[in-house]
Amino acid sequence: MRLAFLFFSRTQSHGIGHLKEERFTIISRSDQETILIGQEIGSLLAEGDVIALVGELGSGKTWLTKGIAHGLGISPATVVTSPSFALVNEYQGRVTLFHMDVYRLETLSEVLSAGLEEYLHGGGVVVLEWANRWPDILPEHTITVELLILDDHSRKITLISRSPRAAEILGAIEKKSPK
Ligand SMILES: Nc1ncnc2c1ncn2[C@@H]1O[C@H](COP(=O)(O)OP(=O)(O)O)[C@@H](O)[C@H]1O
Numbered sequence: 001m002r003l004a005f006l007f008f009s010r011t012q013s014h015g016i017g018h019l020k021e022e023r024f025t026i027i028s029r030s031d032q033e034t035i036l037i038g039q040e041i042g043s044l045l046a047e048g049d050v051i052a053l054v055g056e057l058g059s060g061k062t063w064l065t066k067g068i069a070h071g072l073g074i075s076p077a078t079v080v081t082s083p084s085f086a087l088v089n090e091y092q093g094r095v096t097l098f099h100m101d102v103y104r105l106e107t108l109s110e111v112l113s114a115g116l117e118e119y120l121h122g123g124g125v126v127v128l129e130w131a132n133r134w135p136d137i138l139p140e141h142t143i144t145v146e147l148l149i150l151d152d153h154s155r156k157i158t159l160i161s162r163s164p165r166a167a168e169i170l171g172a173i174e175k176k177s178p179k
């Protein structure tokens with residue numbers, strides 16, 4: 001699948017400390033396009049990968065996760081919903097997807113007792129909504145995805161890598177994009 005309808009740009013800079021940061025930006029013009037972008041990301045993921053979703057309410061974090069689930073081989077008939085109340089939803093695909101929402105966690109001890117660290121090292125793919133609330137516990141190979149509302153239908157989706165593994169995934173997405 002080629003995401004021919006999307007606009008891409010790429011920047012590189014020296015981020016925090018020694019880590020080189022790469023950013024890759026995609027404009028999504030509908031929720032369906034956001035699902036397709038998620039699907040592309042999901043199809044590239046393997047056990048141990050962590051996706052940190054950052055963006056305000058309604059920016060599309062859960063829609064992107066629906067796509068990631070499809071890309072991980074979870075049946076499109078499976079309803080992927082916001083895990084705000086359950087805290088973590090688990091889906092079985094090619095690998096297990098742990099979909100978490102840490103919005104409601106107020107203290108580090110709540111985060112730890114929710115088992116976040118166990119999930120992060122638990123041999124599945126972890127997708128975290130509101131991950132920016134707890135940046136310190138995210139592993140270095142985390143792929144951060146920032147979602148910005150442009151208007152009712154459009155979202156600016158920026159993939160950020162700070163590690164070789166995350167850069168590999170950004171590179172693979174870029175290869176699928178139009179030149
Ligand atoms: N391009 C787009 N990408 C994602 N969602 C979009 C887009 N355009 C409109 N929407 C709407 O925005 C809302 C996003 O909701 P959701 O994914 O639950 O947000 P979040 O999890 O970030 O709070 C949905 O109602 C969706 O239909």
Ligand SMILES: [Mg+2]
Nearest residue numbers: 061062082129
């Ligand atoms: Mg959500």
